[in-house]
Amino acid sequence: MGVAKYIKDEKDAVREVIYPSGIHVKPVYGPRDLEDAGFDYEKDLGDPGEYPFTRALHPGGYRSRAWTTRQYTGFGTPEETNKRFKWMISHGQTGLNVAFDLPTQMGFDSDHPRSLGEVGRVGMAVDSLRDFETAFRDIPLDRIGSGLTINAVACIMLAMYQAVAEKFGYAGEKIIATPQNDILKEMIGRGAWIFPVEDGVRLVGDCIEYSVKALPRCNPVSVCGYHIRESGATPAQEIACAFEIAKAYISNVTDRGIKPEDFVGRFSFNLNVYGNLWEQIAKFRAARKLWARMLREEYGVQEKKKLFLRGLFGGGGSGLTKEQPENNIIRGAYYGLAAALSGAQTTALCSFDEAYTIPTPRAALLSLRTLEILMEEVGLRDTVDPLAGSYFVETLTKQMEEKILEEMKQIQNIGGMVHAVSSGFIQRIMARQAYEYEKGIEKKEYIKVGRNKYTEGEEDQSDVELHKHNEEWVEKQIAGLVELRRVRNRREVSKALKFLKHTAQERKNVMPVLVECCRAYATVGEMADVFREVFGEWQEPSIF
Amino acid sequence: MFTQQDRKIRVLIAKPGLDGHDRGAKVVALALRDAGMEVIYTGLHQTVEQIVDAAIQEAADIIGLSIMSGAHLPICKNLIEMMKAEGMDDVHVAVGGVVPKQDIPELKEMGVSGVFPGGTPIDEIVSGISAMVQTNKAGNHE
Numbered sequence: 001m002g003v004a005k006y007i008k009d010e011k012d013a014v015r016e017v018i019y020p021s022g023i024h025v026k027p028v029y030g031p032r033d034l035e036d037a038g039f040d041y042e043k044d045l046g047d048p049g050e051y052p053f054t055r056a057l058h059p060g061g062y063r064s065r066a067w068t069t070r071q072y073t074g075f076g077t078p079e080e081t082n083k084r085f086k087w088m089i090s091h092g093q094t095g096l097n098v099a100f101d102l103p104t105q106m107g108f109d110s111d112h113p114r115s116l117g118e119v120g121r122v123g124m125a126v127d128s129l130r131d132f133e134t135a136f137r138d139i140p141l142d143r144i145g146s147g148l149t150i151n152a153v154a155c156i157m158l159a160m161y162q163a164v165a166e167k168f169g170y171a172g173e174k175i176i177a178t179p180q181n182d183i184l185k186e187m188i189g190r191g192a193w194i195f196p197v198e199d200g201v202r203l204v205g206d207c208i209e210y211s212v213k214a215l216p217r218c219n220p221v222s223v224c225g226y227h228i229r230e231s232g233a234t235p236a237q238e239i240a241c242a243f244e245i246a247k248a249y250i251s252n253v254t255d256r257g258i259k260p261e262d263f264v265g266r267f268s269f270n271l272n273v274y275g276n277l278w279e280q281i282a283k284f285r286a287a288r289k290l291w292a293r294m295l296r297e298e299y300g301v302q303e304k305k306k307l308f309l310r311g312l313f314g315g316g317g318s319g320l321t322k323e324q325p326e327n328n329i330i331r332g333a334y335y336g337l338a339a340a341l342s343g344a345q346t347t348a349l350c351s352f353d354e355a356y357t358i359p360t361p362r363a364a365l366l367s368l369r370t371l372e373i374l375m376e377e378v379g380l381r382d383t384v385d386p387l388a389g390s391y392f393v394e395t396l397t398k399q400m401e402e403k404i405l406e407e408m409k410q411i412q413n414i415g416g417m418v419h420a421v422s423s424g425f426i427q428r429i430m431a432r433q434a435y436e437y438e439k440g441i442e443k444k445e446y447i448k449v450g451r452n453k454y455t456e457g458e459e460d461q462s463d464v465e466l467h468k469h470n471e472e473w474v475e476k477q478i479a480g481l482v483e484l485r486r487v488r489n490r491r492e493v494s495k496a497l498k499f500l501k502h503t504a505q506e507r508k509n510v511m512p513v514l515v516e517c518c519r520a521y522a523t524v525g526e527m528a529d530v531f532r533e534v535f536g537e538w539q540e541p542s543i544f
Numbered sequence: 545m546f547t548q549q550d551r552k553i554r555v556l557i558a559k560p561g562l563d564g565h566d567r568g569a570k571v572v573a574l575a576l577r578d579a580g581m582e583v584i585y586t587g588l589h590q591t592v593e594q595i596v597d598a599a600i601q602e603a604a605d606i607i608g609l610s611i612m613s614g615a616h617l618p619i620c621k622n623l624i625e626m627m628k629a630e631g632m633d634d635v636h637v638a639v640g641g642v643v644p645k646q647d648i649p650e651l652k653e654m655g656v657s658g659v660f661p662g663g664t665p666i667d668e669i670v671s672g673i674s675a676m677v678q679t680n681k682a683g684n685h686e
Contacts, residue, residue, distance in 0.1 A: 102562035102613055106589070114591065117618035118562055191564015191588045231567050322663035355662055356644055358614070431570040438571050442665055451663065466644055469614060540587045544573060 003275035003319070005445055019279045021236035021403045029391035037398040044289070044398065048384040051296070052289040054397065056343045057308045061384030066375045067339075068346040070147055070312060071364050074099035074124040076473040078135035081124040085139060087361070093368060096139070097147040097312075097348060099123030100157075105192040107153045107528025110477045119474045122358060123149070126157070127481045127525070129518045132164035141165050145176035147222065147312070152194040154181035155203045156527050159514035162215060178219040178268055181207055184245045187421045187538070188430060189227035194528065197422050199535035202507065205252035210511035212263045219268040221249055222311065228426075229272040230318045232434030235283045236400060238272060240407030241426065243291065244417040250299065260299035265306030273335045273342070274319025281387060282396035283404075284313060284342035289397075290404060313339045315349035315367075324450030325464055328352035333370050340380040341387060347371060358467035424541030431543060481523070488521040496520045497530055504534040553581040553677050556604035558595045559588045560611065560619045568640060568662060569610035572669060576608075579670045592622045599627075599635060605677050606657075611641040617650060624655045636676045640664070 004025075007016035017025040026033075046052055049059030058064055073088055073096065074081045085096055100123040103115035109127050110119045119125050124135060136146075141164075148157045158179045165175045183200035186193045193200060204221055211220035225233070225242035233241060246267060253263055271287070273280055291309040295301040315335035320328040332349040339347045349367040351359035359367070374380055387393045411420050420426045440446045447453050496517040503513050517527050557573045559566055566588060577583045584602045586595060599607050607627075611619060616639060627635060636657040643651070643661045651659055658672045 106562045108562075114562065117615035118613060121614050122563075186564065189567075191559075191566055192562075193564070322661070355642065357642075431567075431574065434567050435571045435574040438575075438666055442667070466646075542585075542587075543570075544577070544583065544585055 003446060004279070005440075019276055020234040021279060021283075021400065022234070023279070023396065023399050023403065025278075025392075025396075029395055031391065033391050033395045037395050039394055039398060044394070045388060051304065051307065052292040053308065054285045054289040055385035055388055057288070057310065057345065059384070061343060062340070062375070062381040063384065066381060067344055067371070068095045068145075069093050069368055069371045070095040070097040070346050070348045071351075071359075071368055072097045072099050072149065072348060073364065074135075075101075075122070075358055075467070076120040076124060076470060077477050078124055078126065078131040080120075080473065081135050082137055082139075084361070085135070088364070088368070089139075089144065091365060091368060092372060095145045095147065095346065098135075098149060100148075100150050101125045102192070104524055105150050105152065107156075107194055107524060107532070109523050109525030110474070110481050112525055119477055121469055125474075125477045126160070127477070127523050128484055128521045129160055129163050129167075130480070130484055130521060132160050133167060136164055136168070141168060141170045142174040142176075145178065148177060148179040151180050151183050151186045151190075151192055152200065153524060153528050154179040154183075155207050155510060156514055156518070156524055158207055158211075158215070158218070158220065159511060160518040162515055163518040172214050173216055175215065176217045176219075177215070178222050179207065180224065180270065181221045182224045182245065182270075184248060184417055184421050185224040185227050185241070187540075188241065188426050189224075189231035193538055195531055195535040196538045197418055199531070200538070201248060201252050201418060203510065203531075204249050205256065206509045206511050208249065208253050208263050208266070209256055209258060209509055211266060212258065214511075219266050219310075221266075222268045222270045223249070224270040226270045226272040226314060226316065228430065230316060231427075232430035232432075232437065234433070235272075235275065235279050236403035237407050237429075239283060239287045239290070239404045240411065241417070242269060242271065243294065243404075244408055244411045244420070248417045260295065261301050261303065261306060264295055264299065264301055265303070265308070267310075269309060269311030271311060271313050272316040272318075273313050273339045273344075273347075274316035274331075277334065277338050277341075278393065278396055279400070280338040281342050281393060282400040284344070285385075285393075285397045286400040286404060288343075290401060310345055312346040312348060313342060313344035314347060315339070317350040317354055320350055320352070320355060321448050321451045322355035323455065325352050325355065327450050328354075329366060329370070332367060333374070336371050336374045337380075340374050343385060353464045356464045356466065360465050360467050362465070422541065424543045427541070428543045484521060484523075492520040493517075493522050493526070497522055497526055500527060501530045501534060504531060553606070553674065554584070554602060554604045555581050555606045555608055555673065556584050556586065556595070556599050556602055557608045557610065558586040558590055558598070560590050560592060560595055560609055560623070561613060561615055562589060563611065563613040563615075564588050565612045566610065568612075569608075571666075572608065572610070572640060572660075575666045575670060576673060579674075581673070592619065592626055595623060596626050596630060596632070599632065600630065604635060606636045606638055606673060608638045608640065608673070611639065611643070614642065616641065616643055617647060620651055620654055620656055638673060638676065640669070 005018040048056035102118045104126045207220040225238035229238040288309045292307040351363035353363045638658040640660040
């Protein structure tokens with residue numbers, strides 16, 4: 001059953017329950033368990049909104065404010081994406097989560113040979129500021145925050161976001177952007193990396209340093225446990241990796257002489273919700289507490305708000321199945337419930353059709369409705385942290401805390417996250433665990449309904465409506481790019497790019513000059529090429 | 545004497561294009577290796593040219609492509625054309641990833657020997673790959 005190991009006897013009674021993070025669950029919990037775990041209300045929980053924030057970041061929880069819903073959206077051209085943004089906002093979505101196509105994520109222009117077949121496919125194509133002018137037209141950028149799901153060239157997109165906001169009359173101090181900007185996790189999981197590890201990490205540091213001064217409401221990095229979990233991590237490893245990654249970025253910025261107190265408050269996280277309900281809830285509660293404690297005790301951060309583990313807790317794609325895809329709608333609802341019981345500040349769900357296609361509008365709307373039903377209909381806004389004090393949940397939260405610390409120690413022991421990624425240490429563990437999990441599914445050690453139990457044969461592969469990829473959009477995007485190259489001020493572009501190269505060579509902060517490049521309508525490919533020339537490209541360590 | 549049976553099946557697992565989701569590719573690589581095959585993994589962001597070069601250099605029997613971005617049709621078309629130009633008639637192509645079943649006939653038509661969409665059981669992939677090598681591309685048993 002579920003994403004945990006269940007050992008049963010011949011009468012089908014559950015004898016043993018072992019969570020992926022390595023915790024054995026007892027049949028019954030009582031006051032003794034809390035005593036044994038050394039549970040202390042003030043030390044372990046504190047009131048909602050009080051250190052260490054195990055219960056909630058804010059005293060009122062969802063009473064004062066429901067979560068922000070931020071479904072991942074964007075495809076085809078900036079024009080189509082703009083329409084979809086407005087449509088989602090008109091249906092009640094309260095923040096944007098921008099999907100970029102792969103050429104943009106990898107720093108190639110739409111007409112580059114490597115972009116062939118990929119333009120506008122998994123997100124919107126962005127070649128220059130002109131595309132942002134179209135995509136964000138008529139969006140109130142001082143009210144609606146935008147997650148920019150891009151990493152290797154996140155610095156370029158953040159600069160472009162500032163440039164477009166200024167064009168529309170919003171000053172840098174007003175805008176709320178959250179570029180994902182977590183290059184280390186790309187090297188572990190999602191794979192959209194370009195530059196070598198050290199340069200990649202420095203670019204993340206550049207965004208953080210620059211935001212502190214120029215974009216105070218932006219969250220310059222969203223540290224992702226999410227994709228590491230999708231790559232095979234256990235829930236405890238997910239948090240441990242995210243925290244060790246965050247520490248690598250913190251140390252890059254403190255090396256520049258900036259105090260943690262001045263920037264860690266802007267960090268946000270992107271974490272995964274799927275699998276065992278209790279393990280998820282305990283994971284998030286333990287994570288809030290550990291993050292606050294680490295910042296206070298190791299980094300000397302004092303101000304309360306800067307100790308918050310803020311971020312998006314999103315329903316994970318790995319929990320969904322290709323078989324009987326409608327079942328994923330139901331799974332999404334439970335992942336949403338887990339996120340709500342964990343006090344998620346921002347949330348999103350993978351849509352039920354994602355094993356087949358980019359979500360269709362109908363599927364994306366179903367995900368949004370699922371989250372709206374949770375907030376509006378079932379009572380999740382009634383009281384803050386309703387599970388607090390549960391013998392089981394509090395014991396489990398303490399155990400998760402220990403497991404996360406153990407996993408962090410492992411990474412520290414081999415020399416920290418930068419080394420763990422450069423050497424392939426983490427990638428090797430993830431690949432092995434992903435393989436073991438697949439074998440476990442096939443041996444029915446783990447049950448997925450519709451996949452290895454309650455299957456219907458041919459019926460399982462239902463016909464889902466597919467997102468349509470439009471070749472005309474590609475032509476339009478490329479024609480627009482060609483036209484832009486013709487009309488822009490070439491002298492200004494080459495001056496800006498030359499300055500960019502110089503800045504990169506000097507290893508100085510590239511952000512101010514990237515904003516200049518964007519304003520001059522330099523293309524994403526041109527800016528990324530400067531970095532390719534100066535930094536080179538990462539060579540993946542072999543993990544087999 | 546060295547016979548066809550003694551030689552391990554050589555599989556090049558490749559991630560073409562720009563997509564970096566490689567959990568599936570790595571799982572399949574480990575499974576094929578556990579099944580006794582020789583597995584070479586190209587790593588991410590490979591061009592079709594790089595994949596063909598690697599397949600020639602590694603004397604691969606099979607090229608296994610893992611594609612999640614939806615670009616499987618154009619990528620396979622390019623790859624197979626280039627393989628034809630290189631005279632790689634005896635090398636099979638298998639595709640895994642996010643592949644809608646509507647696209648399977650077109651892939652087969654192009655010359656793809658096997659399609660294993662996400663969720664295909666590991667055993668099925670292993671036996672499918674083994675069966676391919678037993679069969680020449682015209683469909684006759686060797």
